[in-house]
Amino acid sequence: MIKVLPxxxxxxxxxxxxxxxxxxxxxxxxxxxxxxxxxxxxxIMQSPIWSGFNRPQDIIIGKxxxxxxxxxxxxxxxxxxxxxxxxGTREIKKPVAIAxxxxxxxxxxxxxxxxxxxxxxxxxxxxxxxxxxxxHHIENAPITRLLPKTDFDFNRPDxxxxxxxxxxxxxxxxxxxxxxxxxxxxxxNAILIFRKKELPDGSKKDTLIGRVPLLExxxxxxxxxxxxxxxxxxxxxxxxxxLTLIGENSFKTQVLDYVQTEDFTGYQNRYSPFVTDxxxxxxxxxxxxxxxxxxxxxxxxxxxxxxxxxxxxxGDEMESFGGPDxxxxxxxxxxxxxxxxxxxxxxxxxxxxVLSTDID
Numbered sequence: 098m099i100k101v102l103p104x105x106x107x108x109x110x111x112x113x114x115x116x117x118x119x120x121x122x123x124x125x126x127x128x129x130x131x132x133x134x135x136x137x138x139x140x141i142m143q144s145p146i147w148s149g150f151n152r153p154q155d156i157i158i159g160k161x162x163x164x165x166x167x168x169x170x171x172x173x174x175x176x177x178x179x180x181x182x183x184x185g186t187r188e189i190k191k192p193v194a195i196a197x198x199x200x201x202x203x204x205x206x207x208x209x210x211x212x213x214x215x216x217x218x219x220x221x222x223x224x225x226x227x228x229x230x231x232x233h234h235i236e237n238a239p240i241t242r243l244l245p246k247t248d249f250d251f252n253r254p255d256x257x258x259x260x261x262x263x264x265x266x267x268x269x270x271x272x273x274x275x276x277x278x279x280x281x282x283x284x285x286n287a288i289l290i291f292r293k294k295e296l297p298d299g300s301k302k303d304t305l306i307g308r309v310p311l312l313e314x315x316x317x318x319x320x321x322x323x324x325x326x327x328x329x330x331x332x333x334x335x336x337x338x339x340l341t342l343i344g345e346n347s348f349k350t351q352v353l354d355y356v357q358t359e360d361f362t363g364y365q366n367r368y369s370p371f372v373t374d375x376x377x378x379x380x381x382x383x384x385x386x387x388x389x390x391x392x393x394x395x396x397x398x399x400x401x402x403x404x405x406x407x408x409x410x411x412g413d414e415m416e417s418f419g420g421p422d423x424x425x426x427x428x429x430x431x432x433x434x435x436x437x438x439x440x441x442x443x444x445x446x447x448x449x450x451v452l453s454t455d456i457d
Contacts, residue, residue: 139416140450143436147181147447153440154193155386156447158433160201161233166440166447167192167205167429174205174226176235179433185235187226190219194327196261196269201228204269206258209242213251220245221257223271225303243291243303244271253277256285260328262338268292270309272325272340284314286322288340311363317346319366320353327429329387337367339395341384349381350397352412373412381406386429386440398439400426405439416452424448 155167163184166175174187174195194206203226210219223244231238244258245251253275260272268291275285287308294304312322324344331337336355343349352367352375368376375395383401390396393410404419405427419427425443432438435455439448 139453140418140437141453141456143449143451145181147177147449148445150175150440150445150447152442152445153447154428154442155195156429156431156438156440157195157197158431158438159197160199162433163233164431164438165195165197165203167195167207169193169442174203174235176233184233187235187238189224189240194258194260196263196328196330198263198267198269199265200267201233202226203228203238204261204263204271206261206271218254220251220254223258223261244289244305246305253285259326260340262328262330264330264336265334266293269303270328270330270338272322272328274322274324274326278314283308284322286314286324286344288312288322288325288328309364315344317344319348319351319370320364321346321348321351326384327386329389331389331393338364339387339389341381341387341397343383343385347378348376349384350375350387350395352395368412373408374414375406375408375412385427388430388432390432396430396432396437398427398430400428400442403427405430405437 150166150168151170153166154169157165159165162179164177164179168175169191172188172190174189174192175183176185177183189205190208192205192207196204205224205226207222207224208219209222210217222242225241225243227239228235256273256275258271258273261269263269271289273285273287273289278284278286289308290306291303292306293301295301312320314322316323321342323346324342325340326343327341329339339352341350348370353364354367356363356365370376381397381399383399384397385400386398388396395408397406399406403421403424403426404417406417407415409415424441427439428442429440430437435451437450441448
C-alpha cells in the first residue's frame with residue numbers, strides 16, 4: 098500500500114515551493130541510529146537495514162531532502178524520508194539512474210514498452226517527473242518522456258541511458274552507451290546535453306542541444322565515453338562532473354573540470370595519471386556509481402570488487418571498505434549528514450554507514 102505524506106509536511110513543503118520557483122535549498126534534518134562495526138574498518142553500519150527492494154541500482158538524496166531509490170527489478174521509484182519510511186512509490190519499468198534538479202523534478206533513466214508494427218518493443222528512455230505539480234505525491238506526478246523522441250531514436254533500440262547529472266542552472270547531462278560507435282556524428286557512447294529553451298509563449302522546454310565534445314566513444318584512456326555507467330555533478334556554479342566507465346579503460350573513474358579560457362573551452366581531466374590514487378591504472382573493475390560529501394570527498398561503488406572506495410578532493414585514497422562479507426555488487430552511493438547510503442544491489446537492500454570518528 099502506498100503511504101502518503103502527513104498533512105503538515107505537505108503544507109510546509111508547499112509553502113516552501115511557492116516561494117522558490119527556480120531553486121530549492123535543502124534543510125538538514127537527518128536522524129542518527131546505532132549500529133555495529135563492519136570488520137576492522139572505521140565504518141559502523143546503522144540499523145535497521147532497509148529491505149523490501151529488488152536489485153536497487155541507484156539512490157539519491159533529494160534537495161528537499163527525501164531519499165529516492167531506483168528499485169530496478171520492482172519496476173518503481175521509491176520515495177522515503179531519512180528515517181527510512183516509505184512515503185510513496187511510482188511505477189516505472191527498470192529504473193537505473195535518478196537525479197533531481199533545483200525545481201524538484203526527477204530525471205530518471207529507465208525503460209518503456211511500445212507497439213511498433215504490431216510488435217511490443219522495449220526501449221531505454223529518459224523521463225522527467227514533476228513532483229511539485231503533484232505536491233510531492235510521487236504516484237500522481239506528471240511524467241514526460243524526453244528520450245527517445247525521433248524516428249531515428251526508435252531505430253536504435255540497443256541504446257541505453259545510464260546516468261544523469263543536474264547543474265546549477267537546471268541544465269542536465271545524460272550518459273548513453275551502445276554498440277554503434279563507428280560514426281563520428283552520433284556515436285552511441287556519449288554524454289548528451291539538455292538545456293532550457295524558451296518557447297514563443299514564454300514557457301521553457303528541456304531541449305537536447307548536442308553532445309559533450311572531445312570524449313572518445315571507444316577511448317581507453319582519459320576523456321573517454323566508452324561504456325559510461327554513471328554521472329555525478331559537483332555543487333556550485335560550474336559544470337564539473339564525475340563519470341564512471343565499465344568498458345576497456347585503464348582509468349574507470351574520471352573527474353572532469355569545465356574550463357573556459359581564451360584558448361580553450363571544454364572539459365579537462367582534473368587529475369594526472371599515476372599521480373593520484375584515483376587515477377591508478379586498473380584501480381577499479383566495475384564502478385557503477387559515485388557521490389560526494391560536503392568536503393568534496395569522492396565515494397565510488399565498485400560492483401565487481403564489492404567495495405566502496407573513498408578519496409579526498411585531491412584524489413588520494415582514504416577509508417575504503419567492503420568485500421563480499423559486506424556487499425554483493427553495490428551499484429550506487431549517496432551521502433547526507435555524515436551518513437553514507439549504499440545500494441547493496443544483489444542483496445536487495447540499502448545499507449547505511451557512519452564513520453566512527455563522526456559519532457558523538
